[in-house]
Amino acid sequence: MARTISMMQPYLFPYLGYFQLIAASDAFVLGDDLQYVKRSWMNRNRILTQEQANLITFPLRRGGHLDAINERWLCDQFEQEAAQLIKVIERSYAKAPYRLDALDLLRSILGSSERNLARFAELSIRSLCAYMRIDTPIYVQSQLANTQDMDKQDRVIFLTQRLEGRRYLNLIGGISLYCPAYLASHDIELRFLSMNDLTYPQGKHAFVPSLSIIDVLMFNSRDEVKRLLECYTEIESPLLFESSASGQPQLSL
Template sequence: MTTVVILQSNYIPWRGYFDLIRRADHFVLYDTVQFTKNDWRNRNRIVGPSGPQWLTVPVSTSGQFGQTIEETAASDPRWTRRHANALQSALGRAPRYGSFGPFLADRFAQAATLTRISAINRLFIEGVMSLLGLRTRLHDARDIPASGDRSGRLLSICRELGATRYLSGPAARDYLDTAAFTAAGIEVDWMTYPAYPPYRQMDGGYQAGVSILDTLASLKPDEVFG
């Protein structure tokens, strides 16, 4: 069975995102769709001693209505230094933060040379995949021929990758033409996110749905998914 997952890139996403990646043979970064403001594409949260805080990559969107994720660019190159400092300040005393300090330094140094949000997100996603030992093949949607409506494009991508199973997030239930997938010999499954193991965050509590960097600052890679 060949499992394909298709999802927009997120900025250093939560562990559920990487759980989807680990369940797939092919994971497609679907960044040919419209960029949405105030979403996970260019920001995420961590929890420091004073509580949750946002890490947001500033982007240029003024006068560019309808731009895709891969067309969206960071607007201020100083964001890499700010995020590196914010992570050190918020998570520096976490049990395992020191174990991926070199990883962060390397990724932020590389990110400083990039402008497109899509490329920045992929850089960090690939890096975290390496930390977690995930071997899923990563693709950019722009490199895969696709046509049709919203659901049809996803089916086209699955066909191109030889999928026999399409694993989707729950949000696609509203529009996915499952009958078309079935007719093409592709099984459709829906991801149900489990209750991942909690851990003590830097404010003494626990909030789910934060960047996986927050999680890896406290849990070993083999503890992340339970």
């Protein structure tokens, strides 16, 4: 089978689909030198609080509008912010069946002395993957090559070939961003991953979807998480596609 490569910006505690993408790939690239996007999922996410989705944020120092993700830093008071966040999560998941293991993992991650946003996110993603028994090799884009001046499609082609890939797998949210024929002209097959409709017990209330991986780990054993990681569908790229979208994508490289 052709070697599959995937790439994403480094997010903090992203949703399950992000980790499905990593697990479904033979190699995964973190786009640490891509532009930071304000109000994106790069430094915030959602957890379950009182049966509703609640936004949590990891505060940053002030930065430039065009700064890359690896040029942004967590705030100087992050130790106190992290301690407060742990308290919020403890209260929110006081009755979750797997809270003790999940909280131990979160304390380990949030207790890191790393303050660079990209490196902190990388550390958290690696730790979460280890906990979920995802063994896909993870690479950092800026360490592979300088691709900042490349078009997103050329970047994908270059890095996929650099990692000896023949298939590029992307989350379904980026389906309009790439031209299948252009990638195929470079001998790369384009496919998309779509997370299946899924639920798991969150208590007695109606299921609240699309939350941080934190929620998944609070309510599911490691064996059940492994099953959830496999609940996706791979979709072939659409045949009718005239041109790639412009601008910085939010959900994919």
